[in-house]
Amino acid sequence: MKFPNRSLVTVVLVLCVTLLASGSLWAADLVILHTNDVHGRLESHTPRGADAEQGGLVRVATLVEEQRAIHGDKVILLDAGDTIHGTNIVNLFGGQPAIEVMNAMGYNAMTLGNHEFNFGQETLLARVEDANFPVLGANVFYEDDGSVFTVSAYIEEFNGIRVAVLGLVAQDTPVVTHPANVEGLRFADPVEVGAYLARRLKIHQDADVVIALTHVGYGVDEALAWAAPDIDIIVGGHSHTTLEEPANINGTIVVQANEYGNYLGALAIDVELRTVMDYDYQLIPVGADIPKHPEIAAIIDEWHEVMTARLGETVARTGMDWNGEREYVRTQETNLGNLVTDIMRAATDADIAITNGGGIRASINRGDITVEDIYTVLPFDNTLVVLELTGFQILEALEHSVRLYPEQNGGFLQVSGMSFDIDPDAEPGSRINRLRIHGFAPDLSGTYRVATNDFMAAGGDGYAILADAPVHADTGIMLRDVVVEYAQEQGVLTMPEAGRIGVMQ
Numbered sequence: 001m002k003f004p005n006r007s008l009v010t011v012v013l014v015l016c017v018t019l020l021a022s023g024s025l026w027a028a029d030l031v032i033l034h035t036n037d038v039h040g041r042l043e044s045h046t047p048r049g050a051d052a053e054q055g056g057l058v059r060v061a062t063l064v065e066e067q068r069a070i071h072g073d074k075v076i077l078l079d080a081g082d083t084i085h086g087t088n089i090v091n092l093f094g095g096q097p098a099i100e101v102m103n104a105m106g107y108n109a110m111t112l113g114n115h116e117f118n119f120g121q122e123t124l125l126a127r128v129e130d131a132n133f134p135v136l137g138a139n140v141f142y143e144d145d146g147s148v149f150t151v152s153a154y155i156e157e158f159n160g161i162r163v164a165v166l167g168l169v170a171q172d173t174p175v176v177t178h179p180a181n182v183e184g185l186r187f188a189d190p191v192e193v194g195a196y197l198a199r200r201l202k203i204h205q206d207a208d209v210v211i212a213l214t215h216v217g218y219g220v221d222e223a224l225a226w227a228a229p230d231i232d233i234i235v236g237g238h239s240h241t242t243l244e245e246p247a248n249i250n251g252t253i254v255v256q257a258n259e260y261g262n263y264l265g266a267l268a269i270d271v272e273l274r275t276v277m278d279y280d281y282q283l284i285p286v287g288a289d290i291p292k293h294p295e296i297a298a299i300i301d302e303w304h305e306v307m308t309a310r311l312g313e314t315v316a317r318t319g320m321d322w323n324g325e326r327e328y329v330r331t332q333e334t335n336l337g338n339l340v341t342d343i344m345r346a347a348t349d350a351d352i353a354i355t356n357g358g359g360i361r362a363s364i365n366r367g368d369i370t371v372e373d374i375y376t377v378l379p380f381d382n383t384l385v386v387l388e389l390t391g392f393q394i395l396e397a398l399e400h401s402v403r404l405y406p407e408q409n410g411g412f413l414q415v416s417g418m419s420f421d422i423d424p425d426a427e428p429g430s431r432i433n434r435l436r437i438h439g440f441a442p443d444l445s446g447t448y449r450v451a452t453n454d455f456m457a458a459g460g461d462g463y464a465i466l467a468d469a470p471v472h473a474d475t476g477i478m479l480r481d482v483v484v485e486y487a488q489e490q491g492v493l494t495m496p497e498a499g500r501i502g503v504m505q
Helices: 008-022 057-074 096-105 114-119 121-130 190-203 218-227 294-311 335-348 371-377 391-401 479-490
Strands: 030-035 075-079 109-111 140-142 153-158 161-169 185-187 209-215 233-235 247-249 252-255 263-272 275-285 314-318 352-356 367-370 383-390 413-416 418-422 432-437 447-453 471-478 501-503
Touching: 030 057, 030 233, 057 075, 057 096, 057 263, 057 294, 075 153, 075 161, 075 209, 096 121, 096 294, 109 161, 109 209, 114 121, 114 471, 153 190, 161 190, 190 209, 190 218, 209 218, 218 233, 218 247, 218 252, 233 263, 252 263, 252 275, 294 371, 314 479, 335 352, 335 383, 335 413, 335 447, 335 471, 335 479, 367 371, 371 479, 383 391, 383 479, 391 413, 391 432, 391 447, 413 418, 471 479
Parallel strands: 030 075, 075 109, 161 209, 209 233, 233 252, 352 447, 418 501
Antiparallel strands: 030 263, 140 185, 153 161, 247 252, 263 275, 314 367, 352 413, 383 447, 383 471, 418 432
């Protein structure tokens, strides 16, 4: 058990409540508990449109404890990546709070996700060192000497069964994080590496069961199952797939448990002659009816105190006021809108950047600028996404932006890398004039890289044209964190170039 200092009354209460919520797996040789794509959700969250909290490792921990109380040393707890990055409480501290919680929960292994690299290699390796469990990535190598970045696989015995776990990472990780974060690293084909390594673990390391812990997406998991018959089980992530029942592909059991700790996957298997003979599965919902684990909640509370102090830190100074007032960012260009979009464009090396004025929720006054000031300006959990749009699609998006002008509109775009005029007397859909991208008329059939936020990329504020566009890069990096980093680097914020949005008289 990894949870000391609990009273018997607490344990009994927890078990009674959660047994009603989740039921119990049949007695088996091995029970594999798994999470994936937690994205820093240590705490529960209330999804948009929902009435109750769900998910979060603080509740998952209660279910894990229940299963350990029932199955003892048969339990192995695994995570399939994108876990230590994604919310304020983890991002502000380089993922350290997430690792501390995972240590307390007694995870046996995790695989690297693409978003783990958002912290940069130095910070990521510090978190790997902090972990009381192996952090796997068999297909990530140093280019100079070919050595593996972390650990390829590990073997441990559970209930007398020799279990080998190998980890695989999405090969397109260099595309979806900043290039500096993966400089000097090579991401090899996970299917090729997984098949080769599984064979060695099964034949040369005498593994009874080989588990591939993958952050490659369900489609690649399918290919891996066909290519690697020595893999008995694939515990997947990256695609946020909800598999209510395991897929059985070429004799390989494939599972994945949605995202954010909304579910705990529980796979019970019987093993005979180094073969999985039978299995039972539950995808256990992590709802508000699952009690928060008191020891995990206490860890989170401690980090909240540290986070409060961090938010008060000064990151820059400015000699001017930055306009983020509702009536301005939703109707016209503002210096704060220009600053935010300039930062978005620079951070992603995009051609242009657009963000909805409704996502900017406050101004910044001259003087010291704190982390909290920036978080107040950008309070939503929006991440940076780069889309591929034609010049014509950009024009269409701008027409959508000004269709209600001069009325306030949360979808009114603040922009970087381009300029245009609004003709308020023209009919909606024909109001954009003199559009220029970096000073030149756009190539309407050409393709441009457009930085935006994930809300808009998903079609938010009615931008269906963005939802249908190819994704060049989904960084997973919070927009507000990018702005904080920029402010720290600059020290003093100065006026960006103006004159981007004009109004014809």
